[in-house]
Amino acid sequence: MPRRRPVRSSRSVHTSDVSTREVRPMPLQPWFADAKLGIFVHYGVYAVDGVPESWSFFSGQLTREQYMRQLDGFTASAYDPGAWAALFARAGARYAVLTARHHDGVALWDTEQDGLSVVRDTPAGRDLIGGYADALRAAGLRVGLYYSHSDWSHPDYPTVRHPRPDPRHTPVNDNRLSTPEPGAEDPAAWRRFLAYRNAQVRELTTRYRPDLLWFDGEWERDEEQWGIGELADEILAVNPRTVLNSRMLSRGDYATPEQGVPLEASDGPWELCLTVNDSWGYQGHDHRHKSVGQLVRYFTETIGAGGNLLLDVGPREDGTITPEQTARLEGLGDWIVRHADAVYGTVTGLPPGHHYGPSTLAADRRTLYLTCFDAPRETVSVRGLRNAVRRVTVVGAGVELGHHVTGGLHEVPGVLWIDAPPADAVDPHATVLAVELDGELDLYRGPGRD
Numbered sequence: 001m002p003r004r005r006p007v008r009s010s011r012s013v014h015t016s017d018v019s020t021r022e023v024r025p026m027p028l029q030p031w032f033a034d035a036k037l038g039i040f041v042h043y044g045v046y047a048v049d050g051v052p053e054s055w056s057f058f059s060g061q062l063t064r065e066q067y068m069r070q071l072d073g074f075t076a077s078a079y080d081p082g083a084w085a086a087l088f089a090r091a092g093a094r095y096a097v098l099t100a101r102h103h104d105g106v107a108l109w110d111t112e113q114d115g116l117s118v119v120r121d122t123p124a125g126r127d128l129i130g131g132y133a134d135a136l137r138a139a140g141l142r143v144g145l146y147y148s149h150s151d152w153s154h155p156d157y158p159t160v161r162h163p164r165p166d167p168r169h170t171p172v173n174d175n176r177l178s179t180p181e182p183g184a185e186d187p188a189a190w191r192r193f194l195a196y197r198n199a200q201v202r203e204l205t206t207r208y209r210p211d212l213l214w215f216d217g218e219w220e221r222d223e224e225q226w227g228i229g230e231l232a233d234e235i236l237a238v239n240p241r242t243v244l245n246s247r248m249l250s251r252g253d254y255a256t257p258e259q260g261v262p263l264e265a266s267d268g269p270w271e272l273c274l275t276v277n278d279s280w281g282y283q284g285h286d287h288r289h290k291s292v293g294q295l296v297r298y299f300t301e302t303i304g305a306g307g308n309l310l311l312d313v314g315p316r317e318d319g320t321i322t323p324e325q326t327a328r329l330e331g332l333g334d335w336i337v338r339h340a341d342a343v344y345g346t347v348t349g350l351p352p353g354h355h356y357g358p359s360t361l362a363a364d365r366r367t368l369y370l371t372c373f374d375a376p377r378e379t380v381s382v383r384g385l386r387n388a389v390r391r392v393t394v395v396g397a398g399v400e401l402g403h404h405v406t407g408g409l410h411e412v413p414g415v416l417w418i419d420a421p422p423a424d425a426v427d428p429h430a431t432v433l434a435v436e437l438d439g440e441l442d443l444y445r446g447p448g449r450d
Contacts, residue, residue, distance in 0.1 A: 028253045028269050031142060032212070032243050035094035036303050036343050037336070038144065039329070040273055040280075040312035041084070042099050045106050045122065047282040047317040048073040054103035058152055058177055067104070068153075071116070076124035079319025081135035087321065089139045091329035092336030092343070097144030097214045097310060098132055100204055105153030109207070113199050116153060133208045142211040145204055149197065149226055149247075150217030152177040156193035159186040162221055178220050194227055201231060205238045214256075215247040223249045245271070261298060265305040265348075272302050273310040276325050282314035289324050292331030296429040299332065300371045304358030306348035335429050338396035342369035342432045354384050354443065365440040369395065370433045376420040380433060386413050386442040395432040397425040413444050 046053040048070035057067035088096050101107045108128040110119040118124045133143045151157050158180050180186070204210065213235060218226065232251035235242050246252035254269035261272060276295070279286045290298070295311070302309045311332070313325045321329075336343055342360055346369065349359030360369045372380060392401045401419045408414030418433060425431070 029211075029241055029243055031094070032254070032308070033269060034344060035142065036308055037091065037093045037299065037332075038271070038308060038310040039088045039091065039093045039096040040146075040310045041096060041315065042102075042281040042312060043128075043315045043319070044099055044102055044104070044108070044281065045070040045074045045118070045317070046102075046104070047315065050281075050283045050285065052279070052283070053099075053281040054148075054152060058103065058175060064153070064177075068116075071106070071122050074118060074122040074124055074317050076118070076122075076126070076128060077318045079124075079128060079131075079315075081128075081131040082138075084132070084315075084321070085135040085139035085141060087326060087329055088136075088141060091311075091333040092340075093141065093311075095142035095144050095212060096132075096136055097146050097212065098129065099146040100129055101147055101151075101200065103148045103150050103152050103217055105151040107200065109203070111200055111203055113196050113203075115151070115196065115200075129204075129208055133210070143208065144212035144214055145208065145210045146214040146216065147201060147204065148217040149215060150178060150220050151193070151197070154193060154196065156186075156189040156196070159189040159193065160221065160225060161185060162225070164222065166219065190225070198227075198231060198234065202234065202238075205235055205242070209239055210242065212243040212245075213248075214245045218247045218249060261301045261305070262307075265307060270306070271308040271310050272298070273312060274298055275312045275314075276328050279314060280312055282316050282322070284316075287324075289328060292328055292335070293429045295328055295332045296335050297373060299336075300358045300430055303343065303346070304349045304360055304371065335427070338427070339430075339432050341434065342371075342395050350382075350443070351445070355380075355382050361441060366437050368435040368437065368441060370418075370435060372431045372433065373429075375423070375426045376418075376431065378420055380418040380420065382416040382418070382435070384413060384444040385416050386444055387437040387439060389416060390436040390438055392418050392436070393434050394421045394425045395434050396427065397421070399425040401433065409449050411444065412446070412449050 042053055044053060046056070051062060051067070056062045057064045098108070100109065105116050107115065107117040109117070110127050111117050119127060129145070136143050158176060158178050161179050161182070228249050228251055232244065232248055235244070244252050245254060246256045254271055255266040256271055256273060258273040259275065277286045277289045299309050313321055313329070315321050345363050346360035347363060349361050349368065355370050357371045357373060359371060370380060370382070389403055392403050393399060394401065399421055401421060403416060403418045405414040405416050421431060
């Protein structure tokens, strides 16, 4: 999943009278910015042998025939979407995104289009998306579906070439599963592929009415070749409130960095997708699971910079999520429950330089939440704060802390010093201090007095 470009924070969509072709601005749905945590689920036939999803045959690790033999072993025999939804809710998530179809072309629903489906081609023999969508909604979570523009199994897919391929992706650009030989393009076949892709997306939008569509695979063609505008218009005609990620290119709502918190966050909305271990789908040999403390750090750094965390798990082929990944989700959820005031209903916190750690700010901008990863010793400092402080407490413990200001000259404020909390108020993963201000946050950002 290569890194993608930033996107604008709003888009134009059609009104309910689609025939007029009129457009109106539709901002990003407010639920997304306040969700803070989503769960990404990479579930598919690749879990049978525990190999990299799609890429294992694309890169030659396996032949396509070897990869597709996994169809015979995919049972979903213990698949319980209600258990998934309950786990995701315990983790503190407000939405989830399931891989409806990855680059391998295997659909998790009973698609009416030609191509592979777990309903027709595996022992699972049933739609796996309907129950997922119903279970999430019953648990109060928003429904997201992942869909890859690319399909490395479809005969009409490798029929046009990107007009301006990114040289960083040369091995991908030259793969015959995705790109024809120079001079062997077939525009008619490409039009057939787009009709297939659009029809599958139409099935997803009309049958399951997802709140979010998470696209991927866009790097293999340009926007015009993909027909991005027409596809977005069709999606939004069904549900104008559908959130689209940046891999819908100019029609995306938010940026999608992955596997590392950006040092400079996007100017608009964004979401970091991150694996619990090192793999997107289930790979039984991958035991490099991030600790709960590390996940808390990723989470607080992400929301402190204004983003959401989309945390990925890979269920086994039977549909169960491993105990290791379950424990991580529950551990993160336990921390979020204790610190909910510093998570939900907050916005981007302090810019770098004011506090040694991430922070969030209450929506009314009158309470600042400071995250401390290590147990504070003596004091916690905040620089450049013009506000007077009314009170400081430890979130989740209720302990009130002393505080005072030293220094300052003219327009340059002094340093706020907050007494370190007692040992029994320190959280094992990250301690959060609530700093109640006398008004809306007012920061000094200048160079200081000469």
